[in-house]
Amino acid sequence: MIVSHLSQLALAIRALEPHFSFPQGGGAAEFIVLRWLHLVFGIIWIGLLYFFNLVGVPTMKQLEPAARGKVYPVLMSRAMAWFRWSAMITIVVGVRYYFHLLSVDAQNSGDPSLMLRWFFRWALVWMVAYALIYPFQLPHQGLLDNPWVRTIAIAAIVMAASWINLDLNNGPVVSNAHLCISVGGGLGFLMLMNSWGVVWRVQKRLIIWTRASAEQGTPMPEQAARLARWGFIASRVGFWLSFPMLFFMGAAEHYPFLGSIAK
Numbered sequence: 001m002i003v004s005h006l007s008q009l010a011l012a013i014r015a016l017e018p019h020f021s022f023p024q025g026g027g028a029a030e031f032i033v034l035r036w037l038h039l040v041f042g043i044i045w046i047g048l049l050y051f052f053n054l055v056g057v058p059t060m061k062q063l064e065p066a067a068r069g070k071v072y073p074v075l076m077s078r079a080m081a082w083f084r085w086s087a088m089i090t091i092v093v094g095v096r097y098y099f100h101l102l103s104v105d106a107q108n109s110g111d112p113s114l115m116l117r118w119f120f121r122w123a124l125v126w127m128v129a130y131a132l133i134y135p136f137q138l139p140h141q142g143l144l145d146n147p148w149v150r151t152i153a154i155a156a157i158v159m160a161a162s163w164i165n166l167d168l169n170n171g172p173v174v175s176n177a178h179l180c181i182s183v184g185g186g187l188g189f190l191m192l193m194n195s196w197g198v199v200w201r202v203q204k205r206l207i208i209w210t211r212a213s214a215e216q217g218t219p220m221p222e223q224a225a226r227l228a229r230w231g232f233i234a235s236r237v238g239f240w241l242s243f244p245m246l247f248f249m250g251a252a253e254h255y256p257f258l259g260s261i262a263k
Contacts, residue, residue, distance in 0.1 A: 069214030184248030
């Protein structure tokens with residue numbers, strides 16, 4: 001009788017124990033933190049990008065000049081701080097995680113030196129792609145200002161860069177995650193360059209000029225319209241690039257259609 005009660009008590013105690021166990025080792029903890037940070041700051045970054053394109057720009061156009069002069073500097077100062085730094089953190093954390101994928105595939109291949117070769121090829125291809133895309137985002141006159149010409153040119157450059165990356169990094173032991181992120185991460189890199197190299201450069205000037213105009217009556221400089229147009233084009237390019245970028249990021253773990261090994 002006593003034994004039976006003790007057995008039941010032991011079962012009751014075990015039922016109260018937690019039904020989970022954490023992975024052992026620092027590596028697992030590091031990578032879940034990396035993924036979490038990547039998701040959190042990526043949501044902030046892309047969410048603000050969508051806000052600018054779908055809400056912010058159309059709303060500003062409908063405001064009276066006096067109201068816009070008061071709202072714009074306050075709103076964009078805070079929004080751009082979150083926008084550019086969340087972009088930076090997202091990419092830095094993502095590159096660290098990408099290094100892990102490259103390291104695993106390099107170890108599986110039996111040649112650890114492949115990790116750096118893959119990474120530098122990836123970085124070179126996407127830096128060249130950005131250099132080619134950059135002039136198509138500038139405001140132009142005539143044919144180059146045609147949205148169809150701009151769209152086709154940028155799409156062709158992005159697809160060529162993606163194909164070259166896949167061709168250079170492909171191999172018998174290269175994982176789906178490695179290849180998907182080589183494309184998705186490359187698109188994210190282009191978006192980061194636009195965020196810091198164009199959008200922020202433009203917006204910090206427009207914020208200063210708009211605040212001075214609203215508070216002191218200073219007229220907006222002649223180049224303000226051109227800069228606003230340049231920032232709008234770069235932001236819209238990032239908006240459209242975000243859709244294939246998010247697809248490839250999701251496909252890395254959930255849609256194995258590239259590579260010979262899905263990890």
